[in-house]
Amino acid sequence: MNRIKDVLQEKGIKQTWLAEKLGKSFNMVNDYCNNRRQPTIEVLYQIAKILSVSPKELLNDQSNEH
Template identity: 50%
Template sequence: MNRIKEILKKQGRSQIWLAEQIGKSYVVVTNYCNNKSQPSIPTLKKIAKVLDVDIRELLEPTKNN
């Protein structure tokens, strides 16, 4: 599970904007945002760079500390 949609909303950015920034179609980004599919690690890195966040912020934690 990822938090891309949540971070986009926080930053006031759209899925269309993100799709343009990372060179993916709007449909692909929508699927990422709705957790219907997950981006590859290289794509996740690109998304983190474009959104200026640590890549870990894009992911749901799998373990409680």
């Protein structure tokens, strides 16, 4: 699970803008944001760089959910 949608909302950035910057379709980015599909590690790092955040900020920490 990822937090891409949350980070976009926190920064006031639209999914369409991110899709354009990534060179991916809106549908692909929308799937990432809604956790229907997970980005590759490379794409995750690319998203983090575009959004100026740490890649860890884009991931849910599930270690304390047990």
